[in-house]
Amino acid sequence: MELGGRMKKYWLPWLVGMPGETAAAICCMMFGGVLEQFPGLKVCFAHGCGAFPFTLGRIEHGFNVRPDLCATDSTISPRSYIGRIYSDSLVHDPQALKLLVNVIGKVHIDLLFELGFT
Numbered sequence: 001m002e003l004g005g006r007m008k009k010y011w012l013p014w015l016v017g018m019p020g021e022t023a024a025a026i027c028c029m030m031f032g033g034v035l036e037q038f039p040g041l042k043v044c045f046a047h048g049c050g051a052f053p054f055t056l057g058r059i060e061h062g063f064n065v066r067p068d069l070c071a072t073d074s075t076i077s078p079r080s081y082i083g084r085i086y087s088d089s090l091v092h093d094p095q096a097l098k099l100l101v102n103v104i105g106k107v108h109i110d111l112l113f114e115l116g117f118t
Helices: 013-030 054-067 078-084 095-105
Strands: 041-043 085-088
Touching: 013 041, 013 054, 013 078, 041 054, 054 095, 078 085, 085 095
Parallel strands: 041 085
Antiparallel strands: none
16 A cells, blocks of 8 residues: 555545555456456455445446457456455445445445444
């Protein structure tokens, strides 16, 4: 995670860096074919899957229009993997939790970490 440059102020590595890193990790697992190679693998990501739920449309669009860059190691659409991704519910915002539920699905969210944002 980037800690220098413009990220060294305002606690930005934790406010925006970690959500981006989580989204990047999910993309790497999808684009890299990890979930394709291990069909029984289920993965849980922290903090509402980071920026992934909000950027899924963009991620899928990139996969579809730039297969030369995004679909080199996997031929399966990112959205197809949604049922295999799990998350906690620690998103600190009721609207963010609603988005997470809409994108990931209620049964794929671990509510043990729920802090009252339902």
